[in-house]
Amino acid sequence: DTAVSQTPKYLVTQMGNDKSIKCEQNLGHDTMYWYKQDSKKFLKIMFSYNNKELIINETVPNRFSPKSPDKAHLNLHINSLELGDSAVYFCASSQGVSGELFFGEGSRLTVL
Amino acid sequence: KNEVEQSPQNLTAQEGEFITINCSYSVGISALHWLQQHPGGGIVSLFMLSSGKKKHGRLIATINIQEKHSSLHITASHPRDSAVYICAVDNAGGTSYGKLTFGQGTILTVHP
Numbered sequence: 200d201t202a203v204s205q206t207p208k209y210l211v212t213q214m215g216n217d218k219s220i221k222c223e224q225n226l227g228h229d230t231m232y233w234y235k236q237d238s239k240k241f242l243k244i245m246f247s248y249n250n251k252e253l254i255i256n257e258t259v260p261n262r263f264s265p266k267s268p269d270k271a272h273l274n275l276h277i278n279s280l281e282l283g284d285s286a287v288y289f290c291a292s293s294q295g296v297s298g299e300l301f302f303g304e305g306s307r308l309t310v311l
Numbered sequence: 312k313n314e315v316e317q318s319p320q321n322l323t324a325q326e327g328e329f330i331t332i333n334c335s336y337s338v339g340i341s342a343l344h345w346l347q348q349h350p351g352g353g354i355v356s357l358f359m360l361s362s363g364k365k366k367h368g369r370l371i372a373t374i375n376i377q378e379k380h381s382s383l384h385i386t387a388s389h390p391r392d393s394a395v396y397i398c399a400v401d402n403a404g405g406t407s408y409g410k411l412t413f414g415q416g417t418i419l420t421v422h423p
Contacts, residue, residue: 240348240395242413255410289354297342297401300411302354 202226205290205303212280213311219276220306222290230254230296231273233265234289236305242289248273249296280310314338317398317414324421330385332417334398337379344411345372345383346397354397357383388421395419 203224212218224231232255233245246265247255253265262278277284290303315336324330334343345357358365358372360381365372369388374381385392398414 240416242397242399242411244410247410257410287352291354299359300344300346300356302346302356304353307352 201304203290203292203301203303205288205306207306208304209307209309211309211311214280214282216280217276217278218280218308219274220288220290220308221272221274222303223272224290224292224301225271226292226294226301228292228294228298228301229270230293230298231267231270232291232293232300233273233275234291236287236289238286245288246273246275247296254296277308280308282310284308285310313415314412315398315400315414317396317417320415320417322417322419324388324419326389326421326423328388328421330388330392330419330421332383332396332398332419334381334383334414335379336381336398336400336412338400338402338412340376340379340400340402342401343374343381344399344401345381346399348395348397348416350394357396385419390421390423393420 205222230249232247236242245259248267251267264276267273287305287307289305291300318333342361348354369386371384395416397416399411
């Protein structure tokens with residue numbers, strides 16, 4: 200039973216399309232995150248939600264909109280996809296904003 | 312200069328060798344994380360520490376807050392330890408809790 204699950208694992212789409220990546224955790228954690236890993240494998244925080252409230256919003260284009268319908272879910276919607284959005288997106292969760300992190304398997308987005 | 316610097320960037324070892332990966336940071340932190348990313352892509356949290364030393368199996372992590380430095384040691388290395396090891400710091404204070412800043416990663420290859 201996967202603790203943090205993301206769907207889809209792979210996503211190939213055309214520039215200009217809108218796509219979503221879903222994340223669910225069954226650990227009972229109250230904090231969830233989205234990270235972006237670029238082609239050089241460098242990780243960077245995008246968003247963090249604690250108890251469904253946005254607490255971290257890095258300098259991410261407003262084409263990226265996270266949505267947390269409840270504490271167990273944090274989805275990422277991306278509008279008007281660009282080539283530079285191609286990356287692996289990792290969802291993670293923790294108990295509290297400074298707890299140990301549990302990562303999903305990642306979602307590889309390729310924009311053509 | 313990145314806020315979090317790891318060394319070495321690449322490390323090759325023979326099975327059985329003792330391995331050390333270093334992480335230096337320039338900001339005040341509340342905690343430091345060591346993460347492992349296997350070639351398949353998934354990320355696993357190895358340690359989260361704010362002082363002293365932690366041990367888990369063949370892995371040992373130490374941190375010196377005054378010197379802003381942490382080390383990850385692997386004793387009796389094995390080919391299955393081959394992975395990217397990532398250091399991340401949780402910036403201290405206010406609303407920055409939970410905002411991790413990542414090092415660039417250390418690629419470890421252990422040969423049989």
